[in-house]
Amino acid sequence: MGECPQGSGTDIFMKQGAAMKAELATYQEKNEVSAVINEAVAKAEIYVRKGYLSGLDDAGILPMEKELAGIVPGNNLRLIRLDSFVYEKEQSVAEKLKTVYGALRGRGISAVLFLEGKTDRVNLYLGVSADRYDRLSSGYRTFLNSFQGIFPGCRYENMKFEESRGMLKRILPEDEKITVAAISGFPEEKTDQRNVPGERLDVLIDGMRGRPFSMILLADCMDAGEIVRARKSLESLYTQISPFQKQEVSMSEGETESYGVSVSETISRSITLSTGISTGQTKTLGTSRSEQAVEEDEQAEKHEAALQTAGTLIAAGMGGWMQAGMGGLFYAPAVTNALKKADAWMGADAARRPKSVTETEQESTADSKTETRTESAADSKAKAEGYNLGRGTTLSRSTQRSCVNRSVSGLLDQIEREIRRLDRLEHEGAFRVAGYFIAGDTETAVSAANLYRSIVSSSGGMKESSGIYQWSEREQVEQIRRYLLRGAHPVFSFGEESGFPRIQAGQPVGLSDMPAYFCLPEKSLPGFHVSSHAAFARDILCGGPGAEDTEDRRARIGCVTHMGKEDPYTEVSFGLNGLTSHLFVSGATGVGKSNFCYQLLDQAVGQGVKALVIEPAKGEYARVFGGRDGFRVYGTNVRYAPPLRVNPFAYPDGIHVLEHIDRLMAIFQAAWPLYSAMPAILKDAVEEIYRDKGFDMMVGDCPEGGEFPGFADLLEKLPEVIGRSAYSGEVKGNYTGALVTRVKSLTNGIYGTVFGREEIGDRGLFDENVIVDISRVGSEETRALIMGVLVMRLTEHRMCSGEMNSPLRHLTLLEEAHHLLRRQTGPVSADTGNMKAASAEMITNAIAEMRTYGEGFVIADQSPSVMDQSAIRNTRTKVFFMLPDRDDRRIAGDSVALTEWQQQELAKLPAGTAVVYQSQWTEPVLCRVDYYGKEKACPFIYQRTDLRGDNRKYIGQCLAVLLKNRLVDQSASTLDEELIRSLDGKMPLLDEKRARTARKVCSEYLKGTPVPVEVKKIAGDIEILLGFGGIFERCSGSAAIGEWAGKMEKEIQNQAEVSEPEAQTLVLIGIQSRIHKNREYRKLYVRYLAYCLEGRNRP
Incomplete structure (x- = not known):
C-alpha cells in the first residue's frame, strides 16, 4: 500500500487564490476607469452648471446682426415713467407682478426695466421692447392694460420715442467713461408655490444713495418649443451618463482537501500462439486552407454609435438650450472619446467574438490482403485485498462591493433638478433675464450688481453660479452699449474650438421668479412715491331679497375709488327715502365732511325736501346756502343774523305737559352737569311754574288764553323750591349757585330773547329751509341746550303734524353733534347715575322714532369715539372720512364691518374720500365725493338796520x-x-x-x-x-x-x-x-x- 500525499491539494488551492487576489488588486489599482469617467463628467458639468459663465467678461463680444444694428435706438422701446406705485395691502405684490408679465408670454417681445439713480432722486421706467413695430405696439398695449388693471392707483407718464432716446443717452452716455457690470441669475428650485418675502428695489436705491448709477433689466420671452427641446436633450444626457454612476465588484474564495488509500494483488499465466500474413497498398492526394477573423455583433455597433453621440447630447442638452439660435452643437468629440475609453474599461470589448474558416481537399486509393491464425491457452489465478481511507475539508468565501461615483451622482442630481425646472418653465412660461449696471467707475457698478444679487437671492435664491461680470475697456463697453440701446442682450463667444461659439448673460427664469428680478420698491423714495391701500367693494351690491334701492329720488355723492384711482363709471348715490333711517358722518377737520353735507343738502333741497341746519361751529352753511331763495338764517348775534327765538317750555297742541317736561329734563341733563338731587329739584320747579300758569297736570293741556312759562318764571321759582327742601344750608347754597346761576344767565341779554316767550313758531322753524347758526355762542352748555331744545321741539312738531310712514319730507343736519350727544366715558357715580348717557340715549331714540314721519337726520361730528353709541347704532347710513385716532377707527370700522386693513386705511384717506355704507349693502365702498364748488355758494347777506x-x-x-x-x-x-x-x-x-x-x-x-x-x-x-x-x-x-x-x-x-x-x-x-x-x-x-x-x- 502506497502513502497518501499530504497537503498537495491545499497548496495548489492557496496558490490559485493568491493569484486571483493579486490579479484583482492589480485591476483595482488601475484608476483609469474612475479617471476617465470623471474626465467625461467634468466636461459635461461645465454645461450643466453653467460654469462657462464665470469667464464671460473674458469672452469676445460678437458684432450685432444686421437686422438688429439697423434699429434706431429707442424706436423699439415703449416705456412709462412710474411716478408713484400703489398696491393692495392684503395681496402679494409678487403675485400681481407675475400676472402683469404673464400677459406678455408668447408675443415675441421683451420686458424691460430702466432705473436711473441720481444723487437726489430716482427715475423708474417700465415697458417692452420688440424687433417689429406691430409686436411692439400690441405688446405695449397688453402690458399697459394689465399694469393699469392690476395696479390701478399708480401714477405714470407715457414716454414718447424722443423722451425714451433722451433717457437712454443719459443712462448710456456715448462720450463718457463708464463701466458696465452684468449679472446672470439662477433662481432656486421651488419646493412649493408659496412666496418667499424678500427685499425690493428700495433697498438697492437706498444702498446706492449718493452714488449715481443706472440699471437695465432685460427679459426676453422664450418659446415653449425651445424649452421642450432642452428638456429632451437633458433627458437623453441623463440616460447616457447614468451607467457610470455605480460599479459593482464580486470576489469568491474556495478551499478543498481530500485523502485516499487502496491495495490490490493479481497473479496471471498465459500462453499464446499466433500466425498472420498481410499485404496492402495506399495512395493519398489532398489540399488544406485555414482562415481566422474577428467580427463585432450588431449590439456593439449600436453601443459605439451611442458613445459617439454622447458628447453631442451633452452639448445639445446643456449648451444649445441656453443659447438656442446662437450656434450648433459643440465640444462633443472630447466628451465622446472619454466616454468610449471608460466604456472599454467597463467591459464593452466583451461584446466582440472571433470567427474561423477551414477548407480541405483529399483523394485516397488502397488494396489490402490479410490472413491470420491464432491458438491460445491460459491459466489465471487472482487474489485481491483492499481498503479505502478518505478525509475531505471544503472552505469558501464570497465578497461583493459597490462603488458610487459622487461626481456622476451629483451631476445626475443637477440634471434632474434642471429637468424639473424645465417642466415648470414649460408650464408657466420663461424669460431670458439678465441685469446690467452702468456707473462712472467700476466700484459703483459692481457694488450695485452685488446688492441687486442679494435682493434677488432673498426672494428666489441663487444656488448655482451667479457671477458678476464687468467691462470697463472703451471698445468692450461701446459694443455692449450698442446692444443695450436696442434693448437686446449682448452676444459673447469663446471661439469655435472651445465649444462656446455664442452665449449670453441672460438665463432662463420662470414666470413665478420674475417678481424676484423685476421687484418694485415698496416704500417711498426721493422722486418716487409708494403707498399701499386696503381694497373695498368695487360696486354697490344690495343683499337679500327686496333690498335693491330702486327709488327715483336719489342724491349722487360721488364715484367709487379703488387703490387711489377714481372709477367715473361707478356712481355712489343714496335713495332720499333711505335717509329717514338717518345718516352718520364723521372725519377729522378739513377732510371733506362739510363738502359732503353741501352736496347732500343741495340735492335734497333741489328735489323738494325741506332742511334744517343746526350749526354750532364755523357758520359756513349761512355763507353757502343762506342767500338762496326760500332759506332763512337765524343766529345769536344780531349784527349778523336775525335772532333765534324758541321757548323751551312751549309745546304744540297734542302733547301732554308731563311728556314735554320729561323731554325738557333730558335736554337739561344732557346740557348741564346735574348731580345728586338737582334733577329732582329742577323738575319740581318746572312743574310748579306750569301749575302757576294754570296747566292741568292730569289733562296736560294749556288753559284757554294762557301762556307758557319761561326761564324768567323758573328763575323766580327755583329759590322758593330750594328753600322749601329739607337739605342743609350748605347744600341749599350749592344748589342755588348751580341752578339759579345757570337759569339766570339764560334770561339776560341775547339769551333772554332767544329763549323768550316770543317765538318764531314751529312752522317757521321746521317746515321751511332754515339755518340756525349758533357758532358764536361761547358756552358749550348753551350750545348743547339750544340744539337740544330745537330737536325736542322738532320731535313734538312732527308727532303732532306729521303723517305716518311718510317719505322723506324734511332733513335735519346736526353739526358737531357731540355737544348734545356726547359719550360718557368717565366713571358712573352714585349721585349722577350717568344721567347724561341716559339723556343722550333718550334723544337719539326720539330721533330714531321720527323716521315714520318723513324726518331724516344727518348727524355730523369729527370723532366717533366722543359720540354716544346710540347715535351710531341708530343710523343706517354711515360715511367715514379720514380718522387719525385709533379708537375712532375701531368704532367706525366695527360699525360697518371693516377688516383690520380697512380700518387702518381710514387713517390715511385723502381729503374728499370716504368709506360709505348703508345697512342693505353687502360691503362698504370707498367713494370720492364730488366737489361742491365755490361758484355754487350763495352767501347770506344780512340787511342790518339800526x-x-x-x-x-x-x-x-x-x-x-x-x-x-x-x-x-x-x-x-x-x-x-x-x-x-x-x-x-x-x-x-x-x-x-x-x-x-x-x-x-x-x-x-x-x-x-x-x-x-x-x-x-x-x-x-x-x-x-x-x-x-x-x-x-x-x-x-x-x-x-x-x-x-x-x-x-x-x-x-x-x-x-x-x-x-x-x-x-x-x-x-x-x-x-x-x-x-x-x-x-x-x-x-x-x-x-x-x-x-x-x-x-x-x-
Whole structure:
C-alpha cells in the first residue's frame, strides 16, 4: 500500500487564490476607469452648471446682426415713467407682478426695466421692447392694460420715442467713461408655490444713495418649443451618463482537501500462439486552407454609435438650450472619446467574438490482403485485498462591493433638478433675464450688481453660479452699449474650438421668479412715491331679497375709488327715502365732511325736501346756502343774523305737559352737569311754574288764553323750591349757585330773547329751509341746550303734524353733534347715575322714532369715539372720512364691518374720500365725493338796520301811547298810529319783559282799549319799558337839579325816541311812583316840577 500525499491539494488551492487576489488588486489599482469617467463628467458639468459663465467678461463680444444694428435706438422701446406705485395691502405684490408679465408670454417681445439713480432722486421706467413695430405696439398695449388693471392707483407718464432716446443717452452716455457690470441669475428650485418675502428695489436705491448709477433689466420671452427641446436633450444626457454612476465588484474564495488509500494483488499465466500474413497498398492526394477573423455583433455597433453621440447630447442638452439660435452643437468629440475609453474599461470589448474558416481537399486509393491464425491457452489465478481511507475539508468565501461615483451622482442630481425646472418653465412660461449696471467707475457698478444679487437671492435664491461680470475697456463697453440701446442682450463667444461659439448673460427664469428680478420698491423714495391701500367693494351690491334701492329720488355723492384711482363709471348715490333711517358722518377737520353735507343738502333741497341746519361751529352753511331763495338764517348775534327765538317750555297742541317736561329734563341733563338731587329739584320747579300758569297736570293741556312759562318764571321759582327742601344750608347754597346761576344767565341779554316767550313758531322753524347758526355762542352748555331744545321741539312738531310712514319730507343736519350727544366715558357715580348717557340715549331714540314721519337726520361730528353709541347704532347710513385716532377707527370700522386693513386705511384717506355704507349693502365702498364748488355758494347777506334806533322808536311809540292822556300840549306827542300798526306783530329785540309789555301796549291801543290816565296804572309799564330803576341809580350822584334833570332826560332819550315834554312827563311819573317808598322823592318832585315850569317860562 502506497502513502497518501499530504497537503498537495491545499497548496495548489492557496496558490490559485493568491493569484486571483493579486490579479484583482492589480485591476483595482488601475484608476483609469474612475479617471476617465470623471474626465467625461467634468466636461459635461461645465454645461450643466453653467460654469462657462464665470469667464464671460473674458469672452469676445460678437458684432450685432444686421437686422438688429439697423434699429434706431429707442424706436423699439415703449416705456412709462412710474411716478408713484400703489398696491393692495392684503395681496402679494409678487403675485400681481407675475400676472402683469404673464400677459406678455408668447408675443415675441421683451420686458424691460430702466432705473436711473441720481444723487437726489430716482427715475423708474417700465415697458417692452420688440424687433417689429406691430409686436411692439400690441405688446405695449397688453402690458399697459394689465399694469393699469392690476395696479390701478399708480401714477405714470407715457414716454414718447424722443423722451425714451433722451433717457437712454443719459443712462448710456456715448462720450463718457463708464463701466458696465452684468449679472446672470439662477433662481432656486421651488419646493412649493408659496412666496418667499424678500427685499425690493428700495433697498438697492437706498444702498446706492449718493452714488449715481443706472440699471437695465432685460427679459426676453422664450418659446415653449425651445424649452421642450432642452428638456429632451437633458433627458437623453441623463440616460447616457447614468451607467457610470455605480460599479459593482464580486470576489469568491474556495478551499478543498481530500485523502485516499487502496491495495490490490493479481497473479496471471498465459500462453499464446499466433500466425498472420498481410499485404496492402495506399495512395493519398489532398489540399488544406485555414482562415481566422474577428467580427463585432450588431449590439456593439449600436453601443459605439451611442458613445459617439454622447458628447453631442451633452452639448445639445446643456449648451444649445441656453443659447438656442446662437450656434450648433459643440465640444462633443472630447466628451465622446472619454466616454468610449471608460466604456472599454467597463467591459464593452466583451461584446466582440472571433470567427474561423477551414477548407480541405483529399483523394485516397488502397488494396489490402490479410490472413491470420491464432491458438491460445491460459491459466489465471487472482487474489485481491483492499481498503479505502478518505478525509475531505471544503472552505469558501464570497465578497461583493459597490462603488458610487459622487461626481456622476451629483451631476445626475443637477440634471434632474434642471429637468424639473424645465417642466415648470414649460408650464408657466420663461424669460431670458439678465441685469446690467452702468456707473462712472467700476466700484459703483459692481457694488450695485452685488446688492441687486442679494435682493434677488432673498426672494428666489441663487444656488448655482451667479457671477458678476464687468467691462470697463472703451471698445468692450461701446459694443455692449450698442446692444443695450436696442434693448437686446449682448452676444459673447469663446471661439469655435472651445465649444462656446455664442452665449449670453441672460438665463432662463420662470414666470413665478420674475417678481424676484423685476421687484418694485415698496416704500417711498426721493422722486418716487409708494403707498399701499386696503381694497373695498368695487360696486354697490344690495343683499337679500327686496333690498335693491330702486327709488327715483336719489342724491349722487360721488364715484367709487379703488387703490387711489377714481372709477367715473361707478356712481355712489343714496335713495332720499333711505335717509329717514338717518345718516352718520364723521372725519377729522378739513377732510371733506362739510363738502359732503353741501352736496347732500343741495340735492335734497333741489328735489323738494325741506332742511334744517343746526350749526354750532364755523357758520359756513349761512355763507353757502343762506342767500338762496326760500332759506332763512337765524343766529345769536344780531349784527349778523336775525335772532333765534324758541321757548323751551312751549309745546304744540297734542302733547301732554308731563311728556314735554320729561323731554325738557333730558335736554337739561344732557346740557348741564346735574348731580345728586338737582334733577329732582329742577323738575319740581318746572312743574310748579306750569301749575302757576294754570296747566292741568292730569289733562296736560294749556288753559284757554294762557301762556307758557319761561326761564324768567323758573328763575323766580327755583329759590322758593330750594328753600322749601329739607337739605342743609350748605347744600341749599350749592344748589342755588348751580341752578339759579345757570337759569339766570339764560334770561339776560341775547339769551333772554332767544329763549323768550316770543317765538318764531314751529312752522317757521321746521317746515321751511332754515339755518340756525349758533357758532358764536361761547358756552358749550348753551350750545348743547339750544340744539337740544330745537330737536325736542322738532320731535313734538312732527308727532303732532306729521303723517305716518311718510317719505322723506324734511332733513335735519346736526353739526358737531357731540355737544348734545356726547359719550360718557368717565366713571358712573352714585349721585349722577350717568344721567347724561341716559339723556343722550333718550334723544337719539326720539330721533330714531321720527323716521315714520318723513324726518331724516344727518348727524355730523369729527370723532366717533366722543359720540354716544346710540347715535351710531341708530343710523343706517354711515360715511367715514379720514380718522387719525385709533379708537375712532375701531368704532367706525366695527360699525360697518371693516377688516383690520380697512380700518387702518381710514387713517390715511385723502381729503374728499370716504368709506360709505348703508345697512342693505353687502360691503362698504370707498367713494370720492364730488366737489361742491365755490361758484355754487350763495352767501347770506344780512340787511342790518339800526337796531338801537329801532328799539328807541318802538319803545318811544309805546310810551307815547301811555302818555297820550297825560300831556298838556298834545302837539308835543310823538304818537304815530301808522308806525304802531307797522310794528305790531313784529318781535322787537328786547328782553322778554320789555318785549311782552311793548306788545301788550301796542295791541291794546290798536284794539281801541282806553289808555288809563292814573299814574299808578301806567307807572308799572313805564318802569319796565324804560328800566327806571337803573336810570335813577345812574343819575343819583348829581346835587344840582339842573344837572340831574339833564342826565335823566338824556338817559330816557337814549332808551326811547320821545319829545322833551314827554321826557319831562316820564321823569315826573317816575318820581311820583317812588314817593310812597321814600319821602325824599316828594322834595325831588317839587324841585323838578319848579325846574320844568321855570324852563317853560324861560325865553
